[in-house]
Amino acid sequence: MRIKEWQKIALVVVLTLFVGVLFYTTLFRVTTEVSLDVKPGSFLQLNLSGEIPERVVENPIAEVIGGLPNISIQDIVLNIHKAKRDKNISGILLHLGPLGIGWGKLDEIRNALQSFHAAGKKIYTYLEMAGDAEYYLASVSDTITTIPTAIFMVNGLVSEPLFMKGTLQKLGIEADFVAHGKYKNAPDIFTRESMSDAQREVLNAILDEYYQRLVDTLSVSRGLSRTETQSILDKGLLNGREALAMGLVDTLMYFNELKTHLTGKDDSKRRILGFKQYRKVQPEGTDISTSDALAIVYGVGSIVIGGEKPYEYDNLITSEGMANSIRKAAENKRVKAIILRIDSPGGSGVASDVIWKEVVKAREKKPIIVSISDLAASGGYYISMAADTIVAHPGSIVGSIGVFAGKFAMGKFYNKIGMNTEKLQRGRNADFFLTSQPFTPEQRKILRHHIMTFYEDFLQKVAQGRHMSVEEVDKIAQGRIWSGKQGYQNGLVDVLGDFNTAVRIAKEMANLPVDKPVPLLIYPRIKSFWERLLLEGFQNFATQPVFPLSSLPEPLQNMVKAIPYFQTGEPLFLPPFIVDIN
Template sequence: MARAKTWVIVLLVIFGLFLLFTFSFIWALKSSLEATPTVKRNSVLKINLQGHITEKYPENAISKEIESSEMQMFDIYQALRMAKVDDRIRGIYLRISSPGLGWAKAEEIHDLLEKFKQSGKFVIAFLESSNELSYFTALPADEIYLQPHSVAEFNGFATEVPFFKRTLNKLGINPQVENIGKYKSAGDILKRDSMSPAHREATRAILEDVYEAFVTAVVKRKNLQRQNFETLLDKGIYQSEEAFEAGLVDGLKYENEVQDIIKEKIYGAEIDKKVNFIPVQKYARINPKEVGLGRGEKIALVYAIGTIVSGKSEYSPMVGRVMGSQSVVNMLQKASKNRLVKAIIMRVDSPGGSAIASDEIWAEIEKIQKKKPVIVSMSDVAASGGYWISMGSDAIVAQPNTLTGSIGVVGSIFDLSGTYDKIELVWETVKIGSHADIFTDKRPMTPEEWRILKKMIKDTYDTFVQKVAEGRKMSRVEVDKIAQGRVWSGKRAFQLGLVDTLGGLDAAIEIAKQKAGIKKETEVELIAYPKKKSFFESLLSQFNVQVKKYLFHHQRHLALNSFLPDDIRQFIQNSFILRSLSTREILAMEPYIPIIK
C-alpha cells in the first residue's frame, strides 16, 4: 500500500513537471511572437471591431489567455494616438462586424477616429452588415462601404426588459425584495410582472438620448435633412442597395474590393504592390516613445471593471469580470505610492454590486485625494455602485450615452420554501436568538424581519445620498430628487451635476494634467493598472487549481454566450450576483442595464 502511494505521488510530480514544461514552452513561443512588432512604411492600421470589446485584459496571464479573443479599448486608444503621429502609418482600415460594445465605447471610438483624421490620413470603413451602433462608429470614416446583398438595420431603438416574478413563482421561489428609490428597477424585475410608470419613463429617456445622438451625428456627417432621415428610420430595415441609394454609404463593395481601394490610395496604379495591414492589437505593443509620445509626466490609469464584490478581482463563468474591492484598493495604493505618478485616472465600467465593497473603494479614493488628484473616466456603465466608487473623485468624465446614476439600493432574501415543498425536502431549524436565522431561505420573512431589512436598506440609501451630496457639493434634498435609483445618460447626468465633463479618456487626461499642475502642452505617459503578471507568477500561484478552473469555467461561459440572447444572458449573470449576496449584503447595483437594439 505504501509503495502504491509512493508511485502515485511520483507520477503526479512527473505529470506536474510535464505540464509546467509544456506551459513554459507555449508561453515562451507566444512571447517570442508577441515581441515588439516592426512597422513597415506605408502600413495601414486595421481595426477589426468584431465580438466583445473589453476595457482591458485582466492582470492574470492565464485569464488573459482566456479573454484574448476580445479586443481591448486600451489597445484602440493607444494605437490611434500613436498612429496619428506615426509616419509609417498611412491610414486606417476600419472593419466592423457585429461589435459587442455599448454606446459609450462607440462614442469613444468615434471621437478617437475624428481626432486621428486631423492628421490628414485616411479612414476607410467596411461593414459586413449594419445597424445604428455599427454605422455610428464608422461615421468619421472618409468612405463607408457596405457589403452587397446585406442588410442595413436602420429602424430606430428599442429595449426589452424581462420580468421573472411568474417564472420564479412557478418554481416555488418567492423573491423577497426591498428597494429604495422610485426608479430603482433592480427589484421590479423580480417582484413585478410589468414595468412601473417610473421604470418605463427612465428607460424611454435613455432611448431618446441615444436616438438624438445618432440622428444628430448622421444628419451632420451626411448632410441630410433631419425630417427625411427620421422618416427613413421609421420605415424599417433596408437592403444594402437601398441604403446606398439613400446616400448612407459610399458604395457597395466586398472586402477584397475595399482593400483594393486602400491599395490604390497608397500606391496608385501599382497594383502589384501589397498593403501591409497591421492589426490594432499588434500595433498597440510598440513603445509610444518610438513615435515621440509618452516622454513626459506619468499618469496612472486604474481599471475598475465588472460587478463589485468584496475581496479580489476574478473572472467568473456566470458573471464575467468581477471587480474585487481589495484588488482595486491595492492598485490605487500602488499608483498613489509611485512617486513618478502625478495623477490617477480610474476607468470605470460597472453596473455596481456590493454596497460595502463599493464604499471600501470610495474610502481609499478619499484618502488618496489628499496626496494626488483622482479623476474618473466612465465607460459604457457606471451605475449604482459604479457611481458610488466614482462620486468622491476630483472630477467625473462620462460619454453622452454612458449609463450612470442609479443612486439607490436593493436587498433581497429568496424564500425557497415553495421549492422545497415541491421536492418534499423538509428542514428543521435550531437557533439561539430571535433573529439568528433572519437570512434563511427556508421560510418567508416575518413582519419584524421585514422591518429590519427595510431599515438596513434605508440606512444604506441615506449614506449613499449623503456621500453624493458631499462629493458633488449639493444638498441632500437636491441629490434625493435626482437619485431614487434612476439610471441617467451621461448627457443628462452632466445637466444634473452628477458628472463634470462629457468626453472620453482624452478629456480625463486633460483634467488630470490641470489638477496635477502639468502644462497643457506637456506629453504624458499612461501607466495602466493592473499590470500584467508574468506567466510564471500566475502559474505558481494558481497552478494546481486555477488552470483547470478557468478552462472549465470558460467552456461554460462560452456556452452561455453562444446560446442565450444578450439581455437574458445579462440578467442571468447578474442574478448570480444577486443570489450570492442576497443573504448577507445590501446591493448598490443595477442588475438589468438596458440593451439598446
C-alpha cells in the same frame, strides 16, 4: 480507480508536449517582435466585433487552440492615435462585425476615429451586417462599402425588460425584496409581471436622448436631413443594394476588392497592416523625459467583498483589491494624479463604502479623476463620487443612487419537489434570512430601516462629494439612472469626454505639461501567463474557462460572476435594471 503505468506515461507525454507548444509559441512571439518598417501610404486594418473589454489577460492557451487574442478598448484607442501621428499611415480600413459594447465605448472609439480623420487621413469601412451600434461607428468614415446581400438593421432603438414573477410563481418561489427610491426597481424583474410607471419614465427618457443623438449623428455624417434619416430608420430591414440606394453606403465592393482598391495590384509600396502587427510599432513623438507619472486604477465589473485575486483576473471589483490599488497609487511618489477608470453596475454596499473611503483618503494627497466607460451606476457611482472631477461620455449610464435587499422564499418550491425542512430557533429573528419562508412583518420593518440607513448615508456622501445639499441629491437620486449627458446637466458629472479628456485634466491638476507624454502606471498589474502558471500551478490555471459566460451580455456576466461573493442580507447598490438598448 488506480491509473495504470502506461496511462501515467501518456499523461506526462501529453502535458510535456502541451507545455512545450506553449513555450515555443511564447518564445517565437517574443523573438519575432521586432521593429516593423511601415511603408509610406500604408493602411491600418482594424477588425472590431463582439465584446471589447477594458483590460485583457494574456492567455496563450486561447491562441494555441485557435481563439483570437483579445484587444482592449485602450489598445484600440492608443493605436488609432499612434496611426494619426504616423506619417506613413494614410488611412484606416475598418472591418466591423456585430458589436457587444455599450454607447460609452462606442463613443470612445468613434472619438478616436474622428481625431484621426481630423488629421486629414481617410477612413474606409466594410460592413456585411450592421445594426445601429455598428453603423453609428461606421458613420465617421469617408467611404462605407458593403456587399449586395448585406443585412442592415439600422432601424432605431428598442429596450425590452424581462419580468419573471409569473415564472417564479409557477415554481413556488417568492421574491421578497425591500427597496428604497421611486426608481430603485432592481428587484422588479422578479417581483413584477410588467413595467412600472417609474421604469417606463426612465427608459423613455434614455431612449429619447439616445435616439435623437443617433439621428443627429447619422444626418450630419451622411449629409441627410433628420426627416430623411428617420424615414430610413423606419424601413426596418435593408439589404446592401437598398442601403446603397438610400445613401447609407457609398459603394458595393467585397472585402478583398476593397483591399485591392486601396493598395493597387502591386502591394510592394503600399501595405495593409493588421492590428497585431501595428501594435509593435513604436509611436513617434512619445519619448518620455520625466519620471512623473499618472496612475490608472481600474474598476471593472460588479463590486464585492474580497481580496486581490478576483480583482486582478475575474472582472470583479473587490473591496480589498481596489482599495489596496488606490492606496498604492496614493503612496507612490512618482504618481502626481490618479485616474479611476470605472465600468461597473455596482454591487455590495459594504464593499463600495470601503473603496469610497480609500478614494477620500487618496484625494487628500493628490488629484483624483474618474473616467466612466459604459457604466457607473449605483455602487459604480458610489466609488466615483468622491473624485475631484468625473468625466463621462454622453451615452454612459450614471447615477442609480439607491439601495435594496431581500431574499427568495423557496418554501413552496421545496414542497413541489418533495423536499422538507424543519426549524429549531433561539431568538425571535434568528430565521431572518432563511430561504424556506418570506419575511415576517417585523423583519420587513427592520430590513427597511436597515436599507434606509444605507440610503441616507449614500445621499450624505454624494452631497459631500458633489457639493450639493442632501435635498438636491435626493431629487435626482431615488434609484434613477441617467445618461452621461443628463448626469452632466444635473450635477452628477463634471465633464463630457473620453479617457483622453481625463488624462488631460489629470495633467492640468497635477501641473504636468499637457502636450508632453507621461508614464501611465496601471493598477492592478496583471501578471503574465507564465507568472500565473508558476505561482498558481498548471492545474488551477487550466481549470479556468477560456471564455467564461461568453454567451451572456456583458453586464449580466458581471452580475453572475458576483453572485457567489454577495453576503446574506447584504444591502446592494445595483441599477434598477440591466440597460440593454439595441
